[in-house]
Amino acid sequence: MGILKFRKQHSKKVENEKVKTLIQEQIVQERTLQENLERVNTLEVENDFLKRKIALLENENYKLKEGLTNIQGNMGDSVENSYQALEKLNEVDSSMDEIRQDSKEILDDIMSLESNMEYTSKSSTDIEEGVNAILEAIEGISTIAFQSKMLSFNASVEAARAGEAGKGFAVVAEEVQKLATSTTDLLNHIKEKTDYFTTISKTLQESAQESLRKTKDINTRIDNFNTTIADTTVKNKDALNDISATNDEIFMSLAKLDHVIWKINTYISIIEEKPTFDFVDHHNCRLGKWYYQGEGQESFSHLNCFSHIESDHAHVHNGTKHIFDYLSNVKENIEHITDGINEMERASEGVFDGLDRILDEKKRSA
Numbered sequence: 001m002g003i004l005k006f007r008k009q010h011s012k013k014v015e016n017e018k019v020k021t022l023i024q025e026q027i028v029q030e031r032t033l034q035e036n037l038e039r040v041n042t043l044e045v046e047n048d049f050l051k052r053k054i055a056l057l058e059n060e061n062y063k064l065k066e067g068l069t070n071i072q073g074n075m076g077d078s079v080e081n082s083y084q085a086l087e088k089l090n091e092v093d094s095s096m097d098e099i100r101q102d103s104k105e106i107l108d109d110i111m112s113l114e115s116n117m118e119y120t121s122k123s124s125t126d127i128e129e130g131v132n133a134i135l136e137a138i139e140g141i142s143t144i145a146f147q148s149k150m151l152s153f154n155a156s157v158e159a160a161r162a163g164e165a166g167k168g169f170a171v172v173a174e175e176v177q178k179l180a181t182s183t184t185d186l187l188n189h190i191k192e193k194t195d196y197f198t199t200i201s202k203t204l205q206e207s208a209q210e211s212l213r214k215t216k217d218i219n220t221r222i223d224n225f226n227t228t229i230a231d232t233t234v235k236n237k238d239a240l241n242d243i244s245a246t247n248d249e250i251f252m253s254l255a256k257l258d259h260v261i262w263k264i265n266t267y268i269s270i271i272e273e274k275p276t277f278d279f280v281d282h283h284n285c286r287l288g289k290w291y292y293q294g295e296g297q298e299s300f301s302h303l304n305c306f307s308h309i310e311s312d313h314a315h316v317h318n319g320t321k322h323i324f325d326y327l328s329n330v331k332e333n334i335e336h337i338t339d340g341i342n343e344m345e346r347a348s349e350g351v352f353d354g355l356d357r358i359l360d361e362k363k364r365s366a
Contacts, residue, residue, distance in 0.1 A: 082243065082246070082247040082250065083247065083295075085243065089236070089239070089240050089243065090240065092236065093233070093236055093237065093240060096229060096232065096233045096236060097233070099229060100226065100229045100230065100233065103222060103225060103226050103229060104226065106222060107219065107222045107223065107226065110215060110218055110219050110222065111219065113215055118212060120204070120208045125205060128198060128201045128202065128205065132198075134190075134194050146184075245362075245363065248299075248359060248362065249359060251290070251295070252355045252356070252358070252359055254286070255286065255287045255290070255351075255355060256351075256352055256355065258285065258286050258287060259287075259316060259348050259351060259352070262285075262316070262320070263344060263345070263348060265277045266319075266320045266323060266341075266344065269323070269324070269327060270323065270327070270330060270337060270341075273327055273328075273330045274327055275324050275327065279317075279320065279321060279324060280317075281314075281317055282310075282313045282314045282316070282317040285317070287313060287351075288313070291309070291310070291313070299362075300358055300362065303358060303361045303362060303365070304361065305354065305357045305358055305361050306358060308354050308357070309350070309351055309354030309355065309358070311350075312347040312348075312350030312351045312354060313347070313351050314347075315343055315344070315346070315347030315350075316344055316347040316348050316351060318343065318347075319340045319341065319342075319343035319344030319345075319347060320340065320344055321340075322336070322339065322340035322343065323337050323340035323341065323344070326340070
């Protein structure tokens with residue numbers, strides 16, 4: 001009886017221990033379950049928070065795209081307006097060159113006129129000197145005519161005293177008298193003409209000297225005008241170079257902005273798992289047209305580093321094309337898409353660096 005009772009008590013004790021152990025295990029399980037539930041709730045909260053953050057980031061990405069697209073449009077307009085301003089300034093520069101050439105021709109003509117005026121003035125002086133010489137000769141001839149008259153008068157007086165014997169001599173004296181009178185009349189007529197020529201010569205000389213003075217004044221003014229035009233032309237060319245350099249910098253910034261927006265659109269396409277913009281190759285985007293057929297080809301193709309951006313630019317577009325090929329199933333093709341992203345990003349850095357080097361080389365070669 002005693003042994004049986006002991007066995008029963010022992011068995012009951014063992015059962016109680018088992019029950020106690022089960023209860024403790026259940027408590028632990030419940031605590032574990034509670035902790036897991038709390039973790040699940042925490043994870044759900046964190047997951048919801050992450051979803052909201054992703055939604056905010058996606059929304060911000062769209063807003064950023066809108067803002068950058070707006071800036072892109074404004075910069076595109078600025079570049080176009082700048083090109084138009086450069087064209088007008090180039091026209092002004094050409095006009096200034098024409099004005100400078102016309103001014104030089106006018107100055108040459110005036111210098112020729114000045115030389116002619118100096119010759120005319122000298123000729124007038126020579127004429128005046130010649131007329132004065134003629135007047136001196138006339139004065140001498142007039143003296144001789146007067147002496148001839150006096151001689152003829154004396155001869156007439158002596159012929160009258162001689163009577164019949166002096167008649168022949170009287171005739172000669174009369175003829176000498178007539179010749180002297182005719183000579184005096186002719187000399188008076190010549191003197192009148194030479195006096196008239198002297199007046200004309202003096203007037204012509206004064207006019208020539210006045211014209212020469214005015215010509216020299218005009219010559220000085222045109223010379224100053226040419227100097228002003230030359231200075232203005234230099235300043236205009238400097239302004240053209242500055243505007244052109246600024247326009248180049250604006251375009252390079254616009255090209256960079258184009259690539260930023262291109263990458264944003266590529267990431268949005270991955271998020272939406274479909275292309276969200278029309279794909280074009282590297283020949284037909286803004287930078288491509290600039291590079292192959294536009295201002296870039298005209299103004300930069302002679303630079304050594306110009307050709308370096310072509311490969312990187314092509315890889316930017318190829319990276320996006322590679323991504324687009326796998327958008328139908330992003331989850332399964334995430335590795336391929338990641339490869340495309342890496343190619344696009346690396347090449348984009350190369351394009352940015354290449355554009356900077358193009359600008360730097362052009363500035364150094366200017």
